[in-house]
Amino acid sequence: MTNPFRSLPSVSELLEATELADVRRSVPHDSLVAALRRELDRARSDIAAGRPVAPTSSDLLASAIASLQIDLRPSLRTVLNATGIVLHTNLGRAPMAESAAHAAYDAARGYLNLELDLATGERSSRQNAVRAGICRLTGAEAATAVNNCAAATVIVLRALAAGKEVIVSRGQLIEIGGSFRIPEILAVSGATLREVGTTNITRAADYEKAIGPNTGAIMRVHASNYRVRGFTHSATIDELVAIGRKHGVPVIDDVGSGAAVDFAALGFPDEPLVGDGIRAGADVVLFSGDKLLGGPQAGIIAGKRRWIDAIEKDPFMRAVRLDKMALAALEATLAHYRDPAQALSEVPVLRMLTTPIKDLRHRCERLAERIRVLDGIAAVEILDDTAYVGGGSLPDQAIPTIVLAVTAKDLSEDEFTRRLRVGEPAVLARIRNGRVLFDLRAVFPAQEDALVSAIQTAVHGSP
Numbered sequence: 001m002t003n004p005f006r007s008l009p010s011v012s013e014l015l016e017a018t019e020l021a022d023v024r025r026s027v028p029h030d031s032l033v034a035a036l037r038r039e040l041d042r043a044r045s046d047i048a049a050g051r052p053v054a055p056t057s058s059d060l061l062a063s064a065i066a067s068l069q070i071d072l073r074p075s076l077r078t079v080l081n082a083t084g085i086v087l088h089t090n091l092g093r094a095p096m097a098e099s100a101a102h103a104a105y106d107a108a109r110g111y112l113n114l115e116l117d118l119a120t121g122e123r124s125s126r127q128n129a130v131r132a133g134i135c136r137l138t139g140a141e142a143a144t145a146v147n148n149c150a151a152a153t154v155i156v157l158r159a160l161a162a163g164k165e166v167i168v169s170r171g172q173l174i175e176i177g178g179s180f181r182i183p184e185i186l187a188v189s190g191a192t193l194r195e196v197g198t199t200n201i202t203r204a205a206d207y208e209k210a211i212g213p214n215t216g217a218i219m220r221v222h223a224s225n226y227r228v229r230g231f232t233h234s235a236t237i238d239e240l241v242a243i244g245r246k247h248g249v250p251v252i253d254d255v256g257s258g259a260a261v262d263f264a265a266l267g268f269p270d271e272p273l274v275g276d277g278i279r280a281g282a283d284v285v286l287f288s289g290d291k292l293l294g295g296p297q298a299g300i301i302a303g304k305r306r307w308i309d310a311i312e313k314d315p316f317m318r319a320v321r322l323d324k325m326a327l328a329a330l331e332a333t334l335a336h337y338r339d340p341a342q343a344l345s346e347v348p349v350l351r352m353l354t355t356p357i358k359d360l361r362h363r364c365e366r367l368a369e370r371i372r373v374l375d376g377i378a379a380v381e382i383l384d385d386t387a388y389v390g391g392g393s394l395p396d397q398a399i400p401t402i403v404l405a406v407t408a409k410d411l412s413e414d415e416f417t418r419r420l421r422v423g424e425p426a427v428l429a430r431i432r433n434g435r436v437l438f439d440l441r442a443v444f445p446a447q448e449d450a451l452v453s454a455i456q457t458a459v460h461g462s463p
C-alpha cells in the first residue's frame with residue numbers, strides 16, 4: 001500500500017492548477033499559499049489520525065477555494081429581511097428607492113457640482129441640493145440636513161438654546177436606543193434640561209409656568225417607540241406655539257419618523273406629518289431621513305430662516321454634514337414626494353407598508369409550492385401574523401400580515417434560522433411555536449428566487 005502522506009501534492013503543484021485561475025486574480029499570492037498550506041496540514045493530521053487515503057488535489061483545491069471565499073466575504077453583506085419589520089435598525093433601516101440608490105452610486109463614482117454653482121462658476125452650498133425638496137415637503141421657508149436626527153437635535157439645540165434652558169415634558173424624555181437619550185443629548189448640546197409635568201400628564205400650563213429669563217426653547221419630542229396609555233395628556237403643538245409666541249421663546253418639534261404622505265389615510269392614525277409642526281408655527285421641525293421618509297440616513301431640519309442660518313454657521317455643522325452620496329440620495333428621495341402617488345410606488349418603505357394582504361397571500365402561495373417540494377422540508381403553511389413598522393416609528397402599529405411557516409425535517413428551528421443567517425445571501429426570519437416564519441412584506445419580489453435557494457441550502461447541510 002502506498003504511503004498516503006506521499007500521495008499528497010506539494011503547494012507548488014497545487015498552485016499550478018487551472019482551477020485556481022480565477023482565484024489567483026482576486027486573491028493575493030500569500031493568502032492563496034496560506035490557504036493551500038492549511039488544507040495540506042489538515043490532510044496530514046487526518047492521515048496521522050488514521051485516514052487511509054490522501055484527499056485528491058481537486059478535493060484540496062475545492063476546500064481551499066471555499067475557505068478563501070468565506071475569508072474574502074465582506075463583513076457587510078446583503079440580508080433578505082423576512083422578519084416583516086420594514087424599518088429594522090439592525091438591517092440598515094430604510095432600503096432606498098432605485099433613483100436614490102443610483103444617485104448615490106453616480107455621486108460615489110465620479111465628480112459632481114457638490115459645492116459649485118455651474119451657472120456662475122461660483123462656490124455654493126452643498127445644502128442647496130436638498131433645501132427646495134425639504135421646503136416643498138414641509139412648507140418651511142428654510143431647511144438644511146445633517147448626518148442623522150440625533151445630530152440634528154444637537155445642532156438645533158446649540159443654535160437655539162446653548163447655555164439656556166430647554167423645557168421638555170417628562171413624558172417625552174425618551175431613549176430611542178443606541179444611547180440616544182433626550183437628557184443626554186441636551187447635555188451634549190450645552191443646553192440645560194428643564195423637565196415639566198409628569199410621565200402621563202403634561203399640560204400647556206406646565207410649560208408656561210417654567211418659562212423664565214433663561215429659557216432658550218420649548219421642545220416637543222415624538223415618543224417614537226413607546227406609548228403611555230390610559231389617563232394621559234400632552235400639550236398640542238398649537239398650544240406650545242402660542243406659549244412660545246407670547247413669551248418670545250422658539251419651539252422645536254422633533255417628529256422623529258418623518259411621515260410625509262398622509263399616513264392616517266393609509267391606516268396609520270396618530271403619526272404626525274412632517275408639515276404639521278411648520279403649519280402650526282413651530283420654529284424648527286426635525287425628522288430622520290431613513291425612517292418613514294424612506295431615504296438615506298439623514299437628520300432633516302426645516303424651519304424659520306433665522307434659525308437655519310444660525311445652524312449652518314455653527315462650526316459644528318462641519319462635523320455633522322452629509323456626504324455627497326447621502327445628499328444625492330436624499331435629493332432623489334425628496335423628488336418622489338412631488339407626487340404622493342409616485343412616492344407610494346417608488347419609495348420601498350411606503351410600498352412595503354401599504355402592500356395589500358391579498359398580494360402578500362398570493363406571493364406566499366406561489367413560494368409555498370416551491371418550498372414544499374424541497375428535500376428536507378417537513379411542512380409549509382400559510383398563516384396570518386402581525387408585522388411592525390419598526391425603526392422607532394409607530395410602535396403600536398401592528399400591521400396584519402401573512403407569513404410562510406416552514407418546518408424542516410431534521411433541523412431544529414434554532415439551527416434552521418442560524419444556517420439561514422450565515423448563508424449566502426443571509427436571511428433573517430422569525431421563530432414562532434417551533435416554526436420558522438418568513439414574512440414577504442420586506443422581501444423584494446426580485447429576491448424570491450434567492451430566498452428559495454437559501455432555504456434549500458439551509459435544510460441541506462451546514463454551509
Ligand SMILES: *Cc1c(COP(=O)(O)O)cnc(C)c1O
Pocket residue numbers: 148149150151153176180221222223224254255256257288289298299391392
Ligand atoms: C429616531 C428618532 C431620533 C433619532 O434619529 P436618528 O436618525 O436615528 O439619529 C430622534 N428623535 C426622535 C423623536 C426619533 O424618533
